Amino acid sequence: MDARSPEAPGGRALRDVAEDLFQELQEHFQALTATLNLRMEEMGGRIEDLQKNVNDLMAQAGIDSPAQKHRLEDRTVI
Structure with missing residues (x-):
């Protein structure tokens, strides 16, 4: 008798356990994905706040930020 057939003793129970386990793993994976997405945001x-603070400090120190230099270079290349 094939172990995968529904008539096999314990076959249905084994399939149910496997499906439950798969469902549980899927739920954990979805929760982990949501948590990772939130933390990445x-x-x-x-990072944006840090970049703004660095640019503000550079402006206070009279140093051109790399973004400002890049914009100036783009204007002079015409």
Whole structure:
């Protein structure tokens, strides 16, 4: 008798356990994905804040930021 056939003793129970396990793993994976996405968005916001703070400090120190230099170079290349 084939172990995968529904008539096999314990075959249905084994399939049910496997399906439950798969469902549980899928739920954990979805929760992990949501958590990672949230943390990546938070990190992106922190990086943007840090970049703004660095640019502000450079402006206070009278130093051109790389972004400003790049914009100036684009204008003079015409």
